[in-house]
Amino acid sequence: MFGKVRAWSRRHEKLAGAFRVAPLAALCLILAIPYASANPPSSGLYPSVSGYLILSALLLVPLTWRDRPLSAFAVISLISFGQWLADVPTLPANLAVLVALWTVAYTCSFRWALAAGLVAELGVFLALVDWSSVTLGMFFSGSIFVVTVWLTGLYASTRRRYLEGLEERAERAERERDQQARMAAAAERARIARELHDVVAHNVSVMVVQADGAGFAMDSDPEQARLAVRNISKTGRAALAEMRRLVGVLRENESGATDYTPQPGLGQLDDLVRGSAVPASLRVGGVPGELPEGQQLAVYRIVQEALTNALKHGGPGVHATVEIDYGSEVVVRVTDDGRGAAAPLSADGHGLIGMRERVGMYGGAMSAGPRQGGGFEVLARLPMVKAA
Known part of the structure; x- marks a missing residue:
């Protein structure tokens, strides 16, 4: 409820300001009538109750x-000074000086608040001059x-700025969080796009080569x-x-379902080599240990892409050898006995680029x-x- 009231007051500042001043104005105007009867002006400038009411209204309207x-405080102070000269x-309405002082301390810089x-302290001194004797105790009282109102306004101003700073930091953190989420989503989509290239390039190359072979051997x-x-x-x-699994990650799933199918890793290397269209053998040295899934996937895709290249460029009767050595580093070596330098260059291939990106992502090096x-x-x- 208080939040709605605060939001409404921000949208209608002038009307909200009038509502805040209304109780004080009504009280001061009501008290002005008996106060005028008990304290008639000696100068005769305000000979009736209406004069006190007008003066009270002039003091309260700037609030x-x-x-x-600053303008409100200046006008109220000048009216009060003219009242002292006359x-x-x-009057009870002279409390408007303290209200205006609090507003200045709350909304303005410390220099203007001071x-x-x-000025308010000067007003206290001038008000006490009318008494027969002014003592230090009376001035202190x-x-x-004045000091209490002034300090309260400064405290409220400090708290307001602190809360505004918290809101600004919260909004900035929320924007940064959304930005990080968008960047992470973009990076994930780029990774999936590379995965799609590896999958499509490898399998389609295998299918093309086998289809060509089937065409020649059909008769x-x-x-x-x-x-x-x-x-x-x-x-x-x-x-x-x-x-389908990779493309499904790119789609917005309204049901919020998540695909938990594991990515291929070191455990699937043997199946990859045995199922390759290129006759290949696998040799593993050392103990793999617990590598993170991302690095296992990188090793898997490097071997897959290297076998695809051997199939595409090695020529007929090519044989490949896959060697994985685990030690202070993971060494992946894929060799074939194909045409080598005599193989035609492919203008549209991105396999080596993808392999270098995967190796570079883990601070490694690659040559081909x-x-x-x-x-x-x-x-x-x-x-x-090491896996976390």
Whole structure:
């Protein structure tokens, strides 16, 4: 409820200021009538009750200027000074000086608050001059009200600025959190896009090569052609399943369901090598330990892409060897006995770029190129990173 009232007062500052002043104005105007009867002005400037009411109204109206606190305080102070010059007794409406002082201390800088406090202290001194004898105790007693109001306004101002700072920091933190979430989502989409490239490039290359082989063997060796077609079907289904899993992450799922299918890792390397369209062997040295899933996926994709390159560029009868050595670092070496430097260059290939990105993500190094004596070699070194 208080939040709604605060929001409404911010939208209607002038009307809210009038409502805040209304109780004090009504009280001062009501008290002005008996006060005028008990304290008639000696100068005769205000010969009736209406004069006191007009003076009270003049003192109270500037309090509604919420957006101009310095002007309000200055006008009220000048009216009070004119009242003192005219030898008009102090009215209940003169409390407007303290209200205006609090507003200045609350909304303005410390310099203006200090100046307003000194003006109010001067007003206390001038009000006491009308008494027959002014003592230090009387001045101190009158100053207590001024100093209390002044300090209360400064405290409220400090607290307001503190709360505004908290709100600003909270909003900034929320914006940064949203920005980090968007950046993380963009990075995840880029990673998935690279995964899609690896999946599509590997499986489609295998399917193309096997389809070409089936076409050549269709007449001379029907059984071999049927085997190639079955491999094409198997590879296509596997590629489609993995593509669906990756693309599903990119889609907005209204039900909030999450795909918990694990990413391929070191445990699937043997299946990858045995299921490759390129005859390949796997040799593992050392103890793999507990590598994080991201690094395991990087090793898996490097081997997968290297076998794809051997299939595409190695030529007929190519054989590949996959070596994984675990020590102070993970060494991945994939070699083949294909055409090597004689292989045609591919203008649209991004496999080596993707492998270098994966290796660079873990601070490793990679080299790829033809071997002396024939064949091609992909060598990647990744620092051993312990799983968290």
